Amino acid sequence: MTVSVxxxxxxxxxxxxxxxxxxxxRVFAREGANGLSIRRLAExxxxxxxxxxxxxxxxxELVDELKETFFELILENVNRIxxxxxxxxDRARDCVGTYVRIATDKPYHYAAAFAGESVSxxxxxxxxGFDESKKGQAFMVLSGMIAEGVEIGTFRPEIDPVLAAKSIxxxxxxxxxxIAHIPTFPAFKPSQDAMSREAFIEYHxxxxxxxxxxxxG
Amino acid sequence: MTVSVxxxxxxxxxxxxxxxxxxxxRVFAREGANGLSIRRLAExxxxxxxxxxxxxxxxxELVDELKETFFELILENVNRIxxxxxxxxDRARDCVGTYVRIATDKPYHYAAAFAGESVSxxxxxxxxGFDESKKGQAFMVLSGMIAEGVEIGTFRPEIDPVLAAKSIxxxxxxxxxxIAHIPTFPAFKPSQDAMSREAFIEYHxxxxxxxxxxxxG
DNA sequence: TTCTTTAGTGAACAGTGTTTACTTTTTGAA
DNA sequence: TTCAAAAAGTAAACACTGTTCACTAAAGAA
Numbered sequence: 184m185t186v187s188v189x190x191x192x193x194x195x196x197x198x199x200x201x202x203x204x205x206x207x208x209r210v211f212a213r214e215g216a217n218g219l220s221i222r223r224l225a226e227x228x229x230x231x232x233x234x235x236x237x238x239x240x241x242x243x244e245l246v247d248e249l250k251e252t253f254f255e256l257i258l259e260n261v262n263r264i265x266x267x268x269x270x271x272x273d274r275a276r277d278c279v280g281t282y283v284r285i286a287t288d289k290p291y292h293y294a295a296a297f298a299g300e301s302v303s304x305x306x307x308x309x310x311x312g313f314d315e316s317k318k319g320q321a322f323m324v325l326s327g328m329i330a331e332g333v334e335i336g337t338f339r340p341e342i343d344p345v346l347a348a349k350s351i352x353x354x355x356x357x358x359x360x361x362i363a364h365i366p367t368f369p370a371f372k373p374s375q376d377a378m379s380r381e382a383f384i385e386y387h388x389x390x391x392x393x394x395x396x397x398x399x400g
Numbered sequence: 401m402t403v404s405v406x407x408x409x410x411x412x413x414x415x416x417x418x419x420x421x422x423x424x425x426r427v428f429a430r431e432g433a434n435g436l437s438i439r440r441l442a443e444x445x446x447x448x449x450x451x452x453x454x455x456x457x458x459x460x461e462l463v464d465e466l467k468e469t470f471f472e473l474i475l476e477n478v479n480r481i482x483x484x485x486x487x488x489x490d491r492a493r494d495c496v497g498t499y500v501r502i503a504t505d506k507p508y509h510y511a512a513a514f515a516g517e518s519v520s521x522x523x524x525x526x527x528x529g530f531d532e533s534k535k536g537q538a539f540m541v542l543s544g545m546i547a548e549g550v551e552i553g554t555f556r557p558e559i560d561p562v563l564a565a566k567s568i569x570x571x572x573x574x575x576x577x578x579i580a581h582i583p584t585f586p587a588f589k590p591s592q593d594a595m596s597r598e599a600f601i602e603y604h605x606x607x608x609x610x611x612x613x614x615x616x617g
Numbered sequence: 618t619t620c621t622t623t624a625g626t627g628a629a630c631a632g633t634g635t636t637t638a639c640t641t642t643t644t645g646a647a
Numbered sequence: 648t649t650c651a652a653a654a655a656g657t658a659a660a661c662a663c664t665g666t667t668c669a670c671t672a673a674a675g676a677a
Binding site: 294297298346347349350351352353354355356357358359360361364365368369378383386387390391393394395398 | 511514515563564566567568569570571572573574575576577578581582585586595600603604607608610611612615
Binding site for chain 3: 190192220221222232233236241242
């Protein structure tokens with residue numbers, strides 16, 4: 184019984200699609216969305232520019248797929264850490280650090296993922312399907328961890344996990360963007376406090392989480 | 401004694417320059433850098449596209465000037481608050497709130513100001529002239545305030561003001577970007593915690609500053 | 618008034634995303 | 648195996664973009 188869940192034609196199509204995406208990924212990582220042109224892309228995979236449009240309806244759609252894949256990567260890594268049995272505080276700091284680290288490893292991906300041309304005036308959109316999106320899932324991992332911290336008494340009892348998660352996400356996001364866009368970020372003003380990127384990420388994670396902590400005694 | 405510090409020709413030139421900038425400002429605020437095209441701009445001020453290049457050497461340079469002016473606006477406002485004699489904690493929260501509010505009022509300006517195409521691999525650049533830039537001055541106001549907080553004992557004594565300023569700036573930046581790019585940000589997941597933008601900005605400022613505070617008793 | 622600098626222009630260059638009409642290839646059924 | 652239909656791929660064009668160049672018209676200084 185040949186369970187050909189995918190026909191040869193389909194497989195071939197997916198292969199070409201993947202070739203396009205992989206070529207796009209390479210140039211996007213190095214030069215961002217502006218550096219990625221359909222014509223250049225078509226040339227590197229030896230197709231005509233118009234051919235790309237048999238696989239993606241627009242450049243935006245293509246780039247969206249790169250962004251979604253990128254966020255899958257973040258989610259996988261953060262999830263792996265969240266499910267660990269290491270002490271809670273370490274886990275929390277690890278999550279923040281990992282998120283920021285991956286984001287800054289692919290700055291163009293990260294910036295693009297949050298700069299969805301939008302700046303929309305219609306607050307109704309964008310909210311639909313958030314829970315299902317990778318971004319939404321990452322957010323739920325975060326608020327889940329905060330809820331856990333409140334339960335075991337590490338964090339202040341009056342904290343609303345969803346609210347706090349938004350605040351912390353914003354703080355993480357900020358650091359990621361800073362490092363992505365200001366090349367010298369943690370080390371600018373080298374005068375008194377040259378600090379490594381890694382060390383600063385930890386410092387920031389610490390600072391952010393400290394805002395949640397209960398103070399015993 | 402006619403102290404003509406500026407010749408009529410010069411004055412006329414500046415006037416045209418200002419007209420270009422003001423037209424550019426309007427469309428940039430509404431549609432961002434992508435919506436701002438030299439040709440469109442030239443049309444609205446009734447000049448030929450090439451004429452723009454007698455006043456600005458490139459579109460980037462023109463946009464840079466919009467960004468710089470925008471940061472002047474932020475700096476002025478934050479400075480005004482910082483110099484106030486209101487209680488320290490209130491002043492600090494006010495500064496954060498004001499910064500984020502202005503940033504989110506002109507999301508395209510703010511996002512563009514931090515997305516200087518860079519993502520540069522050369523960490524030497526960008527550091528030069530930082531102290532003199534508006535961004536650099538805003539940063540100094542912030543670290544100055546933190547130093548003050550440490551001195552009067554509101555903040556933990558072991559805090560390095562410059563380091564903490566970077567962390568807090570990142571957190572502020574994150575919220576500003578979130579609100580700018582996710583239209584529903586503070587209110588997404590309306591299920592349990594619909595919160596106004598203003599209220600959330602205050603919540604975040606509180607959260608961020610709490611990470612610095614000393615705990616008495 | 619002449620000479621020189623400046624302001625402003627039309628046309629072109631090189632690039633972009635995208636569409637349309639067209640040809641070639643592949644496919645599934647008769 | 649043949650044959651119509653569907654899919655893959657293409658060349659050429661459209662409507663844009665930022666930018667430059669050779670050029671004219673105007674203003675300023677001598």
